[in-house]
Each structure stands twice: as C-alpha cells, then as structure tokens.
Amino acid sequence: MNQQPAKSDKLPRPFLGVNFAACRVYGRLYKNHLGTAYEGHCPRCGKFVQVPIGGHGTSARFFIFDCGP
Numbered sequence: 475m476n477q478q479p480a481k482s483d484k485l486p487r488p489f490l491g492v493n494f495a496a497c498r499v500y501g502r503l504y505k506n507h508l509g510t511a512y513e514g515h516c517p518r519c520g521k522f523v524q525v526p527i528g529g530h531g532t533s534a535r536f537f538i539f540d541c542g543p
C-alpha cells in the first residue's frame with residue numbers, strides 16, 4: 475500500500491472505505507448532508523449502500539458490503 479501524507483488545504487470529507495464483496499471492488503461512502511449516515515454506490519453494479527452513523531452506528535473505518543444479488 476502506498477501511503478501519502480494528507481494534504482490539508484481542503485477539509486477532507488469524512489468517508490468510509492467499503493469493500494464491495496460481490497464485485498470485488500473498493501469504494502467510498504460519504505457522509506450524507508444530514509450527517510446521519512454514510513451513503514454511496516457500488517462503483518461496479520451501482521447498488522446503493524447506506525451505513526447509519528450514530529449511537530449504535532458503526533465506528534469501523536472499513537466496511538465490507540456484499541452487493542451481490
């Protein structure tokens with residue numbers, strides 16, 4: 475893995491790394507405008523993913539989602 479120093483000229487958008495298991499691709503979920511969940515789509519099959527944030531939400535920084543049928 476290549477690790478590059480973070481540039482802070484712009485505020486980074488919080489995101490959650492997601493491994494889309496069925497498509498075997500990696501993607502990112504970004505916080506929605508309400509800040510209640512991370513949302514995004516599988517870059518390959520387009521399946522919508524939503525991960526709630528909050529009290530009992532995930533605190534994991536990395537997430538595996540099975541986007542298969």
Ligand SMILES: [Zn+2]
Nearest residue numbers: 497516519541
């Ligand atoms: Zn997929």
